[in-house]
Amino acid sequence: MVKQTEGVDKRSQILATALKLFNSQGFHGTSTASIAKAAGVATGTLFHHFPSKEALLEILFLSVKQEFANALGAMAVPEGELKQQARTLWLGAIDWGMENPDKQQFFQQFSLSVEIPLPLREEAMQGILGFIGAMILEGQKRGVIAALPLPLLLENCHGQYLSASRFFLDRPALARDETHREASFQLFWNALRP
Amino acid sequence: MVKQTEGVDKRSQILATALKLFNSQGFHGTSTASIAKAAGVATGTLFHHFPSKEALLEILFLSVKQEFANALGAMAVPEGELKQQARTLWLGAIDWGMENPDKQQFFQQFSLSVEIPLPLREEAMQGILGFIGAMILEGQKRGVIAALPLPLLLENCHGQYLSASRFFLDRPALARDETHREASFQLFWNALRP
Amino acid sequence: MVKQTEGVDKRSQILATALKLFNSQGFHGTSTASIAKAAGVATGTLFHHFPSKEALLEILFLSVKQEFANALGAMAVPEGELKQQARTLWLGAIDWGMENPDKQQFFQQFSLSVEIPLPLREEAMQGILGFIGAMILEGQKRGVIAALPLPLLLENCHGQYLSASRFFLDRPALARDETHREASFQLFWNALRP
Amino acid sequence: MVKQTEGVDKRSQILATALKLFNSQGFHGTSTASIAKAAGVATGTLFHHFPSKEALLEILFLSVKQEFANALGAMAVPEGELKQQARTLWLGAIDWGMENPDKQQFFQQFSLSVEIPLPLREEAMQGILGFIGAMILEGQKRGVIAALPLPLLLENCHGQYLSASRFFLDRPALARDETHREASFQLFWNALRP
DNA sequence: AATGAATGAGTATTCATTCAT
DNA sequence: AATGAATGAATACTCATTCAT
Numbered sequence: 001m002v003k004q005t006e007g008v009d010k011r012s013q014i015l016a017t018a019l020k021l022f023n024s025q026g027f028h029g030t031s032t033a034s035i036a037k038a039a040g041v042a043t044g045t046l047f048h049h050f051p052s053k054e055a056l057l058e059i060l061f062l063s064v065k066q067e068f069a070n071a072l073g074a075m076a077v078p079e080g081e082l083k084q085q086a087r088t089l090w091l092g093a094i095d096w097g098m099e100n101p102d103k104q105q106f107f108q109q110f111s112l113s114v115e116i117p118l119p120l121r122e123e124a125m126q127g128i129l130g131f132i133g134a135m136i137l138e139g140q141k142r143g144v145i146a147a148l149p150l151p152l153l154l155e156n157c158h159g160q161y162l163s164a165s166r167f168f169l170d171r172p173a174l175a176r177d178e179t180h181r182e183a184s185f186q187l188f189w190n191a192l193r194p
Numbered sequence: 195m196v197k198q199t200e201g202v203d204k205r206s207q208i209l210a211t212a213l214k215l216f217n218s219q220g221f222h223g224t225s226t227a228s229i230a231k232a233a234g235v236a237t238g239t240l241f242h243h244f245p246s247k248e249a250l251l252e253i254l255f256l257s258v259k260q261e262f263a264n265a266l267g268a269m270a271v272p273e274g275e276l277k278q279q280a281r282t283l284w285l286g287a288i289d290w291g292m293e294n295p296d297k298q299q300f301f302q303q304f305s306l307s308v309e310i311p312l313p314l315r316e317e318a319m320q321g322i323l324g325f326i327g328a329m330i331l332e333g334q335k336r337g338v339i340a341a342l343p344l345p346l347l348l349e350n351c352h353g354q355y356l357s358a359s360r361f362f363l364d365r366p367a368l369a370r371d372e373t374h375r376e377a378s379f380q381l382f383w384n385a386l387r388p
Numbered sequence: 389m390v391k392q393t394e395g396v397d398k399r400s401q402i403l404a405t406a407l408k409l410f411n412s413q414g415f416h417g418t419s420t421a422s423i424a425k426a427a428g429v430a431t432g433t434l435f436h437h438f439p440s441k442e443a444l445l446e447i448l449f450l451s452v453k454q455e456f457a458n459a460l461g462a463m464a465v466p467e468g469e470l471k472q473q474a475r476t477l478w479l480g481a482i483d484w485g486m487e488n489p490d491k492q493q494f495f496q497q498f499s500l501s502v503e504i505p506l507p508l509r510e511e512a513m514q515g516i517l518g519f520i521g522a523m524i525l526e527g528q529k530r531g532v533i534a535a536l537p538l539p540l541l542l543e544n545c546h547g548q549y550l551s552a553s554r555f556f557l558d559r560p561a562l563a564r565d566e567t568h569r570e571a572s573f574q575l576f577w578n579a580l581r582p
Numbered sequence: 583m584v585k586q587t588e589g590v591d592k593r594s595q596i597l598a599t600a601l602k603l604f605n606s607q608g609f610h611g612t613s614t615a616s617i618a619k620a621a622g623v624a625t626g627t628l629f630h631h632f633p634s635k636e637a638l639l640e641i642l643f644l645s646v647k648q649e650f651a652n653a654l655g656a657m658a659v660p661e662g663e664l665k666q667q668a669r670t671l672w673l674g675a676i677d678w679g680m681e682n683p684d685k686q687q688f689f690q691q692f693s694l695s696v697e698i699p700l701p702l703r704e705e706a707m708q709g710i711l712g713f714i715g716a717m718i719l720e721g722q723k724r725g726v727i728a729a730l731p732l733p734l735l736l737e738n739c740h741g742q743y744l745s746a747s748r749f750f751l752d753r754p755a756l757a758r759d760e761t762h763r764e765a766s767f768q769l770f771w772n773a774l775r776p
Numbered sequence: 777a778a779t780g781a782a783t784g785a786g787t788a789t790t791c792a793t794t795c796a797t
Numbered sequence: 798a799a800t801g802a803a804t805g806a807a808t809a810c811t812c813a814t815t816c817a818t
Contacts, residue, residue: 010778026308028222031812042779044815049777053813109308112360114220146384148377152361156381159357160350166306167349183342187350190340191385204803226788236804241789243802398782414696416610420809430783435810437781497696500748502608534772536765540749544769547745548738554694555737571730575738578728579773592799613791624800626794631798635792 011049013039015060023105027057027115061116064103065124071096072131082139083189089131090161090185097165098175108166129154139192146194153192160188205243207233209254217299221251221309255310258297259318265290266325276333277383283325284355284379291359292369302360323348333386340388347386354382399437401427403448411493415445415503449504452491453512459484460519470527471577477519478549478573485553486563496554517542527580534582541580548576593631595621597642605687609639609697643698646685647706653678654713664721665771671713672743672767679747680757690748711736721774728776735774742770 017039021030032053036043050056075092077085097104110116111124136153139145145153164184168175175181211233215224226247230237244250269286271279291298304310305318330347333339339347358378362369369375405427409418420441424431438444463480465473485492498504499512524541527533533541552572556563563569599621603612614635618625632638657674659667679686692698693706718735721727727735746766750757757763 029308032814033812036780043781043813044779045777047814048779108306112302113307114223114303146377146380148380149374151365152358152374152377152381155357155361156354156378159353159360160385162357163349163353164346166353167346171345180343180346183340183346184350186340186342187346187385190387191354191381193384193387225786227786237788237806238790238804239802242804247788417696419807421807431785431809432783432811433781436783441809496694500690501695502611502691534765534768536768537762539753540746540762540765540769543745543749544742544766547741547748548773551737551741551744552734554741555734559733568731568734571728571734572738574728574730575734575773578775579742579769581772581775614793615791618801625792625802626800627798629793630800 010039010041010045014041014046014049014056015063018056018060019064019102019106022057022060023102023109026109027113032056057110057115058117058120060106061110061120061124064106065128067100067103068093068096068107069128072128076131082135082142082144086135086189087185089135090188091181093161094165094168094175094181094184098168098172101169101172104165104169108162108169111162125154125158129158132157136192143194145192156191157188160191164188204233204235204239208235208240208243208250209257212250212254213258213296213300216251216254217296217303220303221247221307226250251304251309252311252314254300255304255314255318258300259322261294261297262287262290262301263322266322270325276329276336276338280329280333280383281379283329284382285375287355288359288362288369288375288378292362292366295363295366298359298363302356302363305356319348319352323352326351330386337388339386350385351382354385358382398427398429398433402429402434402437402444403451406444406448407452407490407494410445410448411490411497414497415441415501420444445498445503446505446508448494449498449508449512452494453516455488455491456481456484456495457516460516464519470523470530470532474523474527474577475573477523478576479569481549482553482556482563482569482572486556486560489557489560492553492557496550496557499550513546517546520545524580531582533580544579545576548579552576592621592623592627596623596628596631596638597645600638600642601646601684601688604639604642605684605691608691609695614638639692639697640699640702642688643692643702643706646688647710649682649685650675650678650689651710654710658713664717664724664726668717668721668771669767671717672770673763675743676747676750676757676763676766680750680754683751683754686747686751690744690751693744707736707740711740714739718774725776727774738773739770742773746770 014035018030018035021035021038032046033043035056036046039046046056050059072089072093075088077088097107111121116124133150133154136145136150136157140147164187167184168180208229212224212229215229215232226240227237229250230240233240240250244253266283266287269282271282291301305315310318327344327348330339330344330351334341358381361378362374402423406418406423409423409426420434421431423444424434427434434444438447460477460481463476465476485495499509504512521538521542524533524538524545528535552575555572556568596617600612600617603617603620614628615625617638618628621628628638632641654671654675657670659670679689693703698706715732715736718727718732718739722729746769749766750762
C-alpha cells in the first residue's frame with residue numbers, strides 16, 4: 001500500500017540519509033543541501049523537520065543511542081552467573097554492531113566527538129552504561145569484579161567496547177569467528193577481574 | 195639574545211597555536227585566519243609554511259605523534275620482568291599525557307578522527323604500538339600474556355590507553371593518586387593475562 | 389505588471405551585467421562580487437545559477453555567439469548573385485555589430501582569447517563560419533572565388549571581419565558612411581577573387 | 583667561456599621565461615613566483631629588474647615588437663615593382679613568425695589584448711605598420727592599390743596578417759608549402775587591388 | 777507540509793610586492 | 798645585485814538558513 005522509499009515519511013528519509021552521509025563524509029563534510037538531495041527532498045524540507053544542522057545531528061545521535069540501548073535491554077538476562085550475563089551482553093553488543101554497521105560506525109565517530117555537545121554525550125553514556133554500572137556494582141559485591149573506582153571502570157569498559165567493535169567493523173569476517181569473539185570478551189572480562 | 199616568543203621561528207609559532215586552537219574549537223571550527231592572527235603572523239605566512247590547512251593538521255599530527263613515540267622510547271627498559279616494564283611504560287605514558295595535556299588532548303581528538311587520512315593514522319598507530327607489539331609477543335612467549343590474536347590485542351591496548359588518559363585528563367587530580375594510577379594499570383595488565 | 393529591471397529573472401540580469409563588466413575590465417579584472425553587486429543580486433545567487441566564473445563566461449560566450457549566428461541566418465538570402473549575397477551578409481554582420489556594440493566588443497575580446505577553452509572556440513567558429521564555408525564552396529564552383537585552400541580562406545574571412553568590425557567599433561560614425569561600408573566589403577570580396 | 587644558461591644575465595632569463603609562460607598560461611595565469619622559479623632566480627630578483635608584473639609584460643611586448651620591426655626592416659627592398667616588395671615583406675613576416683613561434687604566438691595573444699595598455703598597443707602598431715602605410719600610399723599613387731581610406735586599409739592588413747600567421751602557426755607544415763604561402767599572399771594582395 | 781531560489785557572512789587560498797640580510 | 802621569508806588585501810566559492818509561493 002505504501003511505497004517502499006517514498007511512503008516512509010520524509011523526516012525518516014532525511015535521518016537515514018544523514019546517517020550514511022555523516023558516516024562517509026563527516027559532519028562538516030556533509031552539506032545540508034547534499035543530505036536533502038540524496039534524501040529526495042527539497043533543501044527547505046530539511047529545515048521544516050529539524051531546526052538546524054546541529055539539531056539534526058543531535059536527534060540522530062539520540063535516536064541511534066536509544067536503539068542501541070533498547071537492543072541491549074532486550075538481551076539482558078536478569079538472573080544467573082554474572083560472567084554469563086556479561087558475555088551475553090558483550091557478544092550481543094558486538095552482534096548489534098555487525099547487524100547495524102552504519103549505526104555502529106556512527107557511534108564510533110560521534111560518541112566521543114566534539115560535534116556532540118558534552119552534556120548530550122554524557123547523558124547518552126550514562127543511559128547506555130547504566131546497565132554496565134549496575135552489573136559492575138553487583139559483581140563487586142559478589143567479589144568477582146575488582147574493587148576499583150567505578151568511574152574508571154566505566155570509562156575502561158567504554159574504551160574496550162569501542163576498540164573491540166572498531167576491530168570487528170574493520171574485519172567483518174572475524175566477527176563470525178568464535179575464537180575472535182571469545183577473545184574479545186576475554187579481554188574485557190579479564191580486565192575487570194579482582 | 196633571542197626573544198622568547200618572537201625568536202622561535204614563525205613556523206613553530208603556527209604549529210603551537212594550531213595545536214591549541216584545534217583542541218579547543220575543533221579542526222573545522224578553527225579558521226586559518228584565526229590561527230595566523232593568534233600566532234602573530236600574516237595569513238599568507240601560514241600558507242608559506244604549510245600548503246593547506248589539511249597539511250598543517252597532518253604535520254602537526256605527525257610531530258605530536260613523534261614526540262610521544264620518542265618519550266615512550268626514552269622510558270623503555272629493555273630488561274627485567276615484563277610486568278614491570280609494562281607498568282613503567284603505562285604510567286610513563288599517562289604521565290606524559292598529564293605533562294603535555296594539549297598534546298594528549300590533541301591525540302584524543304584526532305588519533306581516530308576522519309580528519310586524519312586513514313594511511314597516516316595507521317602508520318602513526320604502528321609507529322607507536324610497535325613497542326607494545328614487541329612486548330606482547332615477548333609476553334606470549336614467556337606465557338605471561340594470553341595467546342590471543344595480536345591485532346585484537348593491539349586494538350584493545352589502544353582503546354584502554356585512550357580511555358585511561360581520557361579519564362585522567364578530565365580529572366587531573368586523580369592522575370597523582372596512587373590508587374587510581376595503579377588501578378588503571380591493573381585494568382590494562384589484567385586484560386592481557388592468560 | 390512586471391518591473392522593467394527587476395522582473396527580468398536574475399539569471400539574465402547576471403549575464404547582462406557580466407557582459408558589460410567583462411568588456412570594460414576584462415575577465416580577470418572583474419570579480420564575481422562586483423558582477424553580483426552590479427546586477428543587484430547576492431554573491432551566492434551568481435553561483436546558484438552558474439557553477440563557476442569560468443562557466444559564466446562560457447555560457448555568455450555561447451549565448452552571444454548564438455544570437456549572432458541567428459542574426460546572420462535571418463539575413464541570408466538563398467538565391468541570386470553570390471556577390472550580392474555576400475554583401476548582404478557582410479554589411480548585415482557589420483550592422484549587427486553596430487547595433488549590439490557590447491556583444492560585438494565581447495566577441496572581439498574573447499573569440500580568440502585563451503580564456504575560452506579551445507574546443508568551445510572552435511565549435512563557435514564552425515557554427516558561425518558554416519554559412520561562409522558553404523558560400524565559398526559555391527563561389528568556387530561558379531568560378532567567382534579563387535580556388536585556394538578552404539581553411540585558409542575561412543581564417544582569412546574571420547580575420548578580415550574582426551578587423552573591419554574593430555575599425556567601425558572604434559569609429560561608430562563611419563559605420564554609417566556609405567564609402568567606408570562599401571570599402572570594407574570591397575576589401576573582403578576582393579581578397580577572395582580568383 | 584660563458585655558461586649557456588647561467589651566463590646569460592638573469593634579466594634576460596626572466597624575459598625569456600616570461601615569454602614562454604605567458605604564452606602557455608596567459609598573463610593572469612602566470613604568477614611572478616612561477617616565472618622566477620622557472621627562470622632559476624629568487625622571487626625578489628624579478629622585482630629588481632622590473633618594477634611590476636605589468637611592466638614586465640610591457641617591456642617584453644616592446645622588445646618582441648622591436649625585434650619584429652627590425653626583421654621587417656632588414657628584409658625591405660627599397661626599389662622595384664611594388665607587388666614584389668609586398669610579397670617579400672609578407673612572406674618574410676610569415677617566415678619570421680615560423681622561425682620565432684614563441685614570439686609570434688605572444689603577438690597573437692597580446693597585440694590586441696586589454697592586458698597591454700591602449701597607448702602602447704597603438705604605438706606598437708604604428709611602428710610596425712609604418713612600413714605598410716608608406717607602401718600603401720605609394721601603391722595608391724601608382725594606381726596599383728585601391729583608393730580606400732588608409733586607416734581602414736591598415737586595420738585590414740593587420741587583420742589579414744594575424745589570421746594568416748595564426749593559420750600557419752597552427753599548421754607549421756603548411757608554412758613550407760609553396761601553394762599555401764602563395765595563397766596567403768594572394769589573399770592579402772588581392773584585397774588591396776583597385 | 778513542501779519547495780527551491782535567494783541570501784550574505786564566512787573561508788581557504790593566491791599572489792604581487794617588500795625588505796632585512 | 799640577489800635572496801626568499803613575510804605580508805595582507807583580494808577573490809572565488811560554500812553553505813546553513815530563510816521565505817514567498
